[in-house]
Structures are given as C-alpha cells and as structure tokens.
Amino acid sequence: MTVQEQIRRYVIDEMGWSGEQKTLTDDLDLIDHHVLDSLAVVELSTLLEQWYGFRVEATELVYANFNSLGAIAKYVEHKRVAVQ
C-alpha cells in the first residue's frame, strides 16, 4: 500500500469521511474542508511515527505538510529519505 492509500484508508475509516470515496482526491484540502481537525493532525502524526519509524518534530506540524493526502505523502517521503 502506498503512503497515499494508507492515509486515505485512515481518513475514510477513522475520520468518518462521509463523502464519496472518489471525491477524496490527493489534492483535496483536508484542512479547509475540515476533514482533519487539530486532534486528528496530532493523532495522524503519531501514526506516521509508528508506521514509518521517524519522529515528527513540533516545527513540522504545519499546514504545508498536512494539507492534503499528496502533501502528507510528500512529507513522509522526505522524512524517510532523511532517516536513511
């Protein structure tokens, strides 16, 4: 499963995504559409740490890293490269 797919699954199963699955695109703004709230971002960052084995720094909890499935995937890839 790709990073996007894993996070999409999380949004659908855990965040109570009520829309059609095809509308949850990689570039849909999860913040402006209130899909993720501040608790969900903290929860998700903890999950990313567990799934991918890196540490999410407080300074990395920013809109640019969490605004869409695509942005989160990009952030994860960037961190994994840094860890290796």
Next chain:
Amino acid sequence: MTTLVDYLARSADRAPDHVAVAHAGTSITYRELDIYSDVLAARLVRAGARPGERVVIGLPAGIDLVVSVWAVLKTGAAYVPIDSHSPPARRDLIIERIKPTAVIAAPHPTYGDRSVDVRFAYEEKQEPFARRNFAPGTPAYILHTSGSTGVPKGVVLTHRNATAFVDWAVDEFAIMATDRIAGHAPAHFDLSTLDLFGAAKASAALMPVPTRAKMFGAELARFIQDTKITLLYCVPTALTMLSQSASEENLISLRRILFAGEVCPPATLRTMASLTPGAAYTNLYGPTETNVCTFHHVTAPDRVKDSVPMGRPISGVRTWIEPSEGQEGRGELVVAGPTVAVGYWEDPEQTSKRFLELDDGRGYRTGDVVIQDAQGVLHFRGRSDRQVKTRGHRVELDEVESILRSHPAIEDAAVFAVADHAMTNLLIAAVTSKDATITSRQIRKDCARQLPAYAIPTAVSIMREFPLTSTGKVDRIELSNRLAITPSTQPVTNH
C-alpha cells in the same frame, strides 16, 4: 442603559475609518461594518426578525460572520451561532428547537425559504433600515452547550448580560482603538463574545484567525506576527500548541493573553512567559450560563508551579460557596449578578434546577467544586457532576453515553474521561453488544453523525457484558480496571 448595538454605533461615529474586521487579505472599516450590517438588517426585518425572535448564523469565521452578527443584533432578534461543520443531525436538532425566522448560512433544504444570503449586505441597491430601540434585557444570543440527555442546551443571554462583562473587560484590560484582537474562538463558543464586542466597544480591529492557524501552532505563531496581534483570548490547549512552536520574534506584538475554558498547564504558562517577556496573563472563569464571572491576573507567569486560581469576581458579580456536607470551606460555586443568563431555551425544568431567582437578579449553580483561600481567592477543585472538558470544550459524559446507547447495535455504554496533558481529557468508551460484526471504527463513524468531533470517544471497547456491583449497577471501577485506564477523579474543568 446601553445595548450591544450602541458599541457599533459609537465606533462608526467616532472612528469611522478604523479597521473593524480584517480577514484573508480583506478588511472593512467601522463605517462599512455599520452600513453593511444595516443593509442586511433591513433584509432580516423583512424576513420577520425582531426582538424576541431568533436568527441562526452558520458561517465560517470571517467578515461575513461579523457583519451578520451585527445585522441580527440591530433587528433586536437574538443570533444563534451554529458550527458550520457540525454533524447535520445536531444542526437540524438545534434548528428545529430554535425555530428561527431566518438562517444565514450556505443554503440547505432544512432551511427552506428561511435562508438569507449574506451577500445581500454588499448589494448596491439598499433597503433603508430604521434604527430600533429595545430594552437591554432583550435576548442577544443563544449559545448551545452539551446537554446530559443528548439534546444540546441553548443558553439565552441578553444584551445586559453581555455588556456587563464586556464593559468590565474593556476597562480592566485597557482595550484601545490601537489594539488588534485575534478572533480565535468560533462564534458558537462564548469566548468569541469578548473578541466581537470588546473590539467594537473599543473601536479596535478584530482579526478572525484562519482555520489553518487554529490547527497548527507554527501557523498561529506566524499569523500573530504577520497581523501584529496585541490581544489573544483562547483556550489553554491553543496556548500549549503555540508554546511548542513559536519564537519570541513571532509573539513580539502581544501585550495581553487571556485564557479560559479549562485549567492551564503551568508548564505552558512558563514557556509562553519566556517567549513574551512584556505580556500580561489573565485567567478568566465562567460557564456559558454566567459569562465570565471571575478573573485572576497571573503575577509571575514565568515561575508558575501550581494551577492558576479562578480568582475573584468581576465588578457587579457576587459568588458564594454552598458547602458540601462535612466539607468545611469547600463546595459548589454559585454566581449571581448582571452577567448571569436568563436560562435555557424552552427548558423550564433545567432552568429552575440550575438558575436561582434572587431579590437582586439571577443566580446560577455552576456545578464546579471550589475552595476559597484566606485572601478570598477562589480555587477550582473539580466537578459535582459528570461534565468534563476536552480541548476546551464542555462535554457531558451522559450525553455521549446516551448517543452511544441509541446505536442499534449497542445495548449499554459507559464513557470515561482520562487525563491527557495535550487534550486535558481523552474520552474512552466501553459498550456492550451482541452484534459480533460491529467494530469500534464503525461506532466512532456513526457517532460522528450526531456528535461534534471533540465529543467522539478516542477509543471504544466492545464487550459482551459489563461487570456489575452487588446492587446490579455497572461497576465502573472494575470496568476501568478492565480497560486499564485511570479515570480523572477530579475532571479538569474550569469554564
């Protein structure tokens, strides 16, 4: 006697060119706010808005929301803010109970022909609006809080309730026309009233905080720096977030930080103080039903070790303690004075249970257990009921249990609050079910249709049956042992 509407009238007259609201790169002056809200008010009057009626507002934070609030107030009707992202079932329940004459929100079938488009405010062709006079005892707004039966309670607050607090606050915190106030709290949360009305009374600028800045500490820090916020009023959870990612440079413009809604972690205050050497900190306390009723200036926020006291009553308010049996000097806090609400919307039973008729006005039993020290300062010690705070929001555990029990696959439910340093409390649920296919995921998803996100339990354990006490009641102690959790014995709530 003044009403809230006088605040705007005076600012439009005395500071017409001052910025009233700035949001997302656009701003309007007090003159414009006065004109736009007049135009929308005329449209609302045509829809039936007048003293004693209600208008629901379901808009996101921004200029439109502020214009709408003033338009409703000018008609003499009460505004009823609803979270534009709340679950549809909860929103519909509120609309059904409130019976509004108009709804200012994105159109929806539920609103039918009661929908009023906020864009009316900005139309060239204007209907004349004649200023109305009404008594300060007229309801100004109705705010909904968690109700133990599963139905949100609407707290009815009058113009006098609001001005009694705002007049005190503008004076106490020396809010001036040069101030730039962050609008951090959403309109359906009572912290927003100081931002909205304090700014208008002082002719200061209100800067509604964008969604993304409310979610990320680093974004909030940048917003404060970019918009040169001088006064920030928010829940401690937001300060904790801010303290983890802000630099001193981000926060240089802040002169005063007010917090309310829950107990502020001392570590958060110390970190914030180290980042804002010149800023003053004040803890405000008061349930929605009493508005802010006590305050405490934190004298040395950089050295705070214990939780900050609730402090002393604001001017015009009196407080006393109804002692608990066998507990000298400790008991439920009762508040009386001009800030105390009229009661709950169409709920005489709950109103008479919690509100008191006194010779000099109204009183309210807060349900908060407090002590008073030798200096007369009040300190919070817990709750006398099952209300808890999570991320600054008030949640009745009974309401969450009642929603869970209404689930077709669930027989019984028990919800616990577990202390958590980031969120104040986490909600953990246990349910009994004979349905082997039901999952905790599905239950949480189903809860999201009726409960706001903060009230959905973080974890749901599914069991075949609950342990019972010898009298046949659910053994909550044994149940919490099985869940391997330690419930907050003194639920942390301070608002």
